[in-house]
Amino acid sequence: MIQDENLPEPAEIRLYQTEDGQSRLEVSFSGETCWQHKRKRLVLMKNKVKPPTNELVQVICELAVARQQLARQAEPQYSFEVETLLRDQCRDPQRIECLLDGMLDFCFDDGMLRLYKNLCRYYFKIDPLATASYVYAYREMWDEKGDV
Numbered sequence: 444m445i446q447d448e449n450l451p452e453p454a455e456i457r458l459y460q461t462e463d464g465q466s467r468l469e470v471s472f473s474g475e476t477c478w479q480h481k482r483k484r485l486v487l488m489k490n491k492v493k494p495p496t497n498e499l500v501q502v503i504c505e506l507a508v509a510r511q512q513l514a515r516q517a518e519p520q521y522s523f524e525v526e527t528l529l530r531d532q533c534r535d536p537q538r539i540e541c542l543l544d545g546m547l548d549f550c551f552d553d554g555m556l557r558l559y560k561n562l563c564r565y566y567f568k569i570d571p572l573a574t575a576s577y578v579y580a581y582r583e584m585w586d587e588k589g590d591v
Contacts, residue, residue, distance in 0.1 A: 514552040521546055525558050529565055536573065539566050543577050550585050 524542055533539065543562060549555035559581065567574040 511552070514549045514555060517549050518552065518554045518558070521549075521555065521558055525562050528562070534569055536570060539569070540573065540577075547577070547580060547584065550581055556585075 521542065527533075528538065528542065539562065543559065543566070546555055546559045546562070550559050559577075563574050563577055566577070
């Protein structure tokens with residue numbers, strides 16, 4: 444179960460320009476997870492945008508595309524695990540919470556969010572308090588300010 448006092452220190456992202464004019468992006472992590480809020484994330488090109496001319500913008504765009512591709516790869520794997528868990532009516536909190544912890548990082552993706560919600564609905568019947576902590580973790584990490 445996720446508890447607020449166990450959240451890692453925030454990641455640090457530094458954007459700067461070197462003396463020779465090169466743009467640089469540095470990211471440092473605390474712990475194993477980089478926590479990112481939806482309202483601060485880069486939303487990529489649903490409408491056609493001209494290719495970025497700034498090297499830094501291009502690097503950020505490439506990172507965002509890679510992140511989305513990683514979510515697309517993770518979804519079928521998590522889907523299989525969730526479907527198996529639901530089919531077998533697993534009641535093991537460790538297994539369920541391990542899945543929820545891993546899926547939370549991908550909840551920016553609609554497909555992963557559906558899986559996360561399905562698993563939360565199932566887990567609520569087993570442990571409502573733990574499930575509530577996962578709902579709040581999702582809201583803290585991904586909900587836009589003012590969303591219900």
